[in-house]
Structure formats: C-alpha cells, structure tokens
Amino acid sequence: MVRDTTETPGNATDQGVLISLALKMLEQQRRDLKWRNIRMVLLAAAIVLAPLFYLLSILQLVGLGPDDYAAVVRIDGMIGGEERLSAQPINKALTRAFEDEDAKGVVLLINSPGGTPVQSSLIYERLMSLRQEHPDVRVIAVGEDMLTSGAYFVAAAADRIYVNQSTITGSIGMVSSSFGLTELIAQHGVERRVIAAGTRNARMDAWLPMSERDKDKIESVLDRMHAHFIASVKAARGDRLRGEDGDLFSGDYWTGDQALSMGLVDGISDLYTVIDEQFGVEDLKDYTPNRSVLDRIWPTVRVSVEGLFGVVDRTPFRLVPRI
Numbered sequence: 001m002v003r004d005t006t007e008t009p010g011n012a013t014d015q016g017v018l019i020s021l022a023l024k025m026l027e028q029q030r031r032d033l034k035w036r037n038i039r040m041v042l043l044a045a046a047i048v049l050a051p052l053f054y055l056l057s058i059l060q061l062v063g064l065g066p067d068d069y070a071a072v073v074r075i076d077g078m079i080g081g082e083e084r085l086s087a088q089p090i091n092k093a094l095t096r097a098f099e100d101e102d103a104k105g106v107v108l109l110i111n112s113p114g115g116t117p118v119q120s121s122l123i124y125e126r127l128m129s130l131r132q133e134h135p136d137v138r139v140i141a142v143g144e145d146m147l148t149s150g151a152y153f154v155a156a157a158a159d160r161i162y163v164n165q166s167t168i169t170g171s172i173g174m175v176s177s178s179f180g181l182t183e184l185i186a187q188h189g190v191e192r193r194v195i196a197a198g199t200r201n202a203r204m205d206a207w208l209p210m211s212e213r214d215k216d217k218i219e220s221v222l223d224r225m226h227a228h229f230i231a232s233v234k235a236a237r238g239d240r241l242r243g244e245d246g247d248l249f250s251g252d253y254w255t256g257d258q259a260l261s262m263g264l265v266d267g268i269s270d271l272y273t274v275i276d277e278q279f280g281v282e283d284l285k286d287y288t289p290n291r292s293v294l295d296r297i298w299p300t301v302r303v304s305v306e307g308l309f310g311v312v313d314r315t316p317f318r319l320v321p322r323i
Contacts, residue, residue, distance in 0.1 A: 069283035071097035079115025087122035089289035104279040114149025127157035163256035173251020
C-alpha cells in the first residue's frame with residue numbers, strides 16, 4: 001500500500017501555530033535574559049558604588065568640597081510641637097550651622113504661614129542665644145512665599161531679613177477660633193452633658209454657649225501672648241521699625257515692598273543674591289533636619305568627583321536647588 005504524504009490544509013495550520021508559539025517563546029526568553037543582565041549590572045554597580053560613596057564622603061571632609069559656603073536651614077511649612085518643624089529639630093540644626101567654622105554665615109530660608117506661639121518663640125530665643133554665643137557669625141533670614149505670624153517671629157531674630165516684593169509678610173498678632181454649635185444641637189434635641197472637677201474647664205466647648213467672662217478670659221490670654229510677640233520683635237528690630245504700633249502689630253499682613261517701607265524687613269532680594277552680597281559665596285551647606293540620605297550624599301559625590309578628575313562645571317555647585 002502506498003501512503004499519501006500530501007499535507008492537508010489542517011496540518012499546515014497546526015504547524016504555523018506551533019512555529020508562532022515557538023517564536024514567541026524565544027522572544028520572551030530574550031527579554032527575560034535582557035532584564036536579568038540589567039539587574040546584574042545594577043547590582044554590580046551598587047556593590048561598587050556603595051564604598052565609593054563612603055570614600056567620597058570622607059574626601060569631602062578633608063577638603064574636596066566647596067571652599068566657601070553659607071550654612072542654610074529651611075523652615076518650610078507650619079511650625080508646631082507635633083510638626084516636622086518643631087523647635088527641637090530646628091534648634092538642633094541651627095546649633096550645628098552656627099558651629100560650622102568653615103561656613104561664612106547662616107541663612108534661614110523661610111516659607112511658612114506661622115504656627116504655634118510657643119514653638120516659634122523657642123526658635124526665636126535659641127537664635128538670639130546663638131547670636132550671643134557666636135558674635136562673629138551673621139544670620140540672614142530670606143522669606144519666600146509667606147513670612148507671617150510665627151514665621152516672622154522666628155525671622156525677627158536674624159541680623160537682617162530679605163523678601164521678594166510679593167512675599168506675604170507680617171501678621172504680628174494672635175488669634176483663637178472655634179465654632180458655636182448650641183443652636184444646632186437645640187434644633188435636633190441633643191443634650192450636651194459635661195462633667196468637670198473645675199468650674200471653668202469647658203470655656204472653649206463648641207457645644208456650650210460662651211459667656212462674657214469666658215470671652216474676656218480668652219482675650220486676656222491672647223493679649224499677653226501678643227505682648228510677648230510685640231516685645232520680641234521690638235527687641236530684635238529696634239529703631240528699624242517705622243510706623244505706628246497700631247498698624248505694625250495689628251495682625252495685618254503686607255507685600256514685601258510694603259513691609260520694607262515699614263521697617264519689618266531690610267531689603268528686596270533672593271537667596272543667591274543674598275549669600276553673594278552678604279557672605280561673598282555661591283554655595284550652601286544644608287543643615288535642614290529630616291532630609292533624605294540621597295539629598296545629603298549627592299552634593300558630596302558630585303563635588304568630590306569633580307575635584308578628583310578635574311572636571312570644570314560652569315554651573316555653580318548648589319546644595320540647595322535654585323528657586
């Protein structure tokens with residue numbers, strides 16, 4: 001018997017499918033091999049670069065970093081006891097900045113609407129103390145978008161304050177705000193029950209009506225805190241302040257150029273112009289707390305590599321990005 005070897009259309013289709021699957025498998029294997037090689041290269045680079053980064057950090061300490069720089073501490077956000085910008089980490093950073101004997105001065109770079117009076121006062125007082133401990137170290141405050149309330153409290157302790165002409169500046173005042181919801185619970189038949197050992201523990205309870213005595217008490221506390229704020233600003237700014245106390249300390253705020261005319265600030269400028277004109281430097285060493293490891297190590301790596309290999313970078317070295 002003679003076997004018919006002629007392929008049927010069905011057989012040809014099956015073979016095509018098998019060939020297509022085989023090609024896809026080969027392509028997938030090539031991709032897997034490619035990414036495996038990439039991962040191996042990255043792992044090898046990490047193994048090699050980790051000790052190099054450590055070595056370059058040591059080289060930074062022995063003089064391959066920038067020769068002339070100012071120390072900078074950023075205050076960017078709300079100042080408060082439970083905030084990242086509480087007095088404890090900021091004061092620690094300021095102390096380190098003042099103790100840096102190679103820094104040409106200290107810069108406070110502030111972009112903050114303020115915060116709690118106690119935390120702001122603690123930073124102010126530490127700054128005043130550091131200025132007495134290090135009389136040869138000048139500290140300059142530079143305001144960005146906002147320099148108000150507790151942030152201005154802090155800035156007042158600097159030797160000089162510079163802002164942009166549109167920086168919102170001032171707000172030397174105190175405020176306490178809450179809601180009165182007594183009518184709301186009355187409409188819905190809700191009874192508020194408060195049990196306290198003292199007779200005046202519930203002054204600020206939003207669900208209870210506020211008496212004139214409660215209001216007077218709160219105002220008296222705010223007045224005393226406001227008086228502390230005013231006295232601190234006057235002690236720091238002195239005869240540079242111009243205008244009536246009723247305007248300066250009303251709690252109002254102004255643009256940077258208006259604040260300049262009132263003596264609340266000393267000039268209109270920006271960070272890099274300030275460090276150039278005040279300290280004669282172009283570089284900054286950042287002492288701001290809670291910065292990432294990568295942020296801290298990259299400037300060291302860059303400058304050290306340039307020093308080792310003689311690379312000339314026409315862009316000035318910056319530890320703080322340009323604004």
